């Protein structure tokens with residue numbers, strides 16, 4: 001939390017006025033991967049790896065951005081906001097552009113931001129940056145946009161300025177998280193439901209493979225296209241299928257030949273993953289963490305073999321977790337091709353689990369392993385300042 005204070009101080013020193021302070025969390029996803037852009041179900045939670053913002057209007061026509069962690073600055077005229085070569089600035093500029101597209105005039109402002117979400121770890125640092133600024137601007141400009149609108153604007157920023165055709169899960173989780181609860185989102189109707197997640201019975205531990213695959217965003221967009229192709233073919237036979245959410249396993253299997261092997265595998269994965277989310281929620285309500293964990297392992301196998309978004313490092317980590325004591329379940333998390341695995345661990349076994357994973361990673365791949373224990377926190381909000389740190 002010292003970091004949040006440092007960001008507020010850096011803002012005051014550099015810009016000489018009083019900022020609004022906002023915190024925006026990253027997310028974990030317990031299960032339901034690559035289902036969001038297929039109109040399906042996800043089960044994320046906001047966690048205590050966060051981005052902090054100090055933001056204030058500056059009475060000029062210039063936007064001044066400071067990336068505290070990178071020690072970099074970027075400025076642009078309010079009427080010159082467009083996609084930039086400065087990659088980190090795009091997440092913020094993309095959000096400003098969304099306000100402007102809605103006809104909201106964005107005056108000049110100053111912004112210092114930085115945080116503790118590891119980048120490229122599949123914990124949605126980019127969504128946290130987008131959602132944090134969207135929330136801050138909504139407050140400063142008194143636009144009173146609701147959180148779902150802010151989530152959609154942040155998602156659009158990702159599409160248009162970062163070039164990733166992401167679903168809504170990450171932005172939704174960052175804005176709608178609740179302390180101690182996971183939230184199931186129906187990505188078609190946008191209905192959502194909170195489920196208590198008892199961390200006295202089960203801890204969330206993330207193992208960071210350290211791999212940042214350069215193909216991640218292009219392969220992500222390819223997966224989306226493969227799913228769309230699947231829907232087009234399914235629709236010709238089953239007109240009620242508007243997205244893979246509507247398709248059944250039997251329908252996909254019946255069209256195996258016409259879909260072709262690759263699209264068939266992608267579609268089957270999505271249909272089965274949606275079923276797993278439903279089953280997992282049922283197990284969570286029943287307090288059956290063992291059964292919940294089995295759904296996670298099955299999810300990983302599907303991501304590895306059918307959806308093909310895992311990688312050797314993630315597979316090694318999941319296989320190692322499977323042999324460690326006190327593990328309910330493990331799987332890769334997020335878009336894939338690197339990033340973290342999410343592991344549900346019985347509290348008294350957390351230390352031995354971490355030691356086990358580090359040893360396995362070192363032994364099998366000769367690599368050091370970073371791990372994080374995640375606590376489930378509230379979504380994006382105002383940060384009251386030093387009293388809270």
Ligand code: GLA
Pocket residue numbers: 032033034035036037124166167168169170334335336
């Ligand atoms: C990334 C995207 C999300 C979601 C996941 C995979 O995190 O931003 O919208 O599609 O991948 O579940």
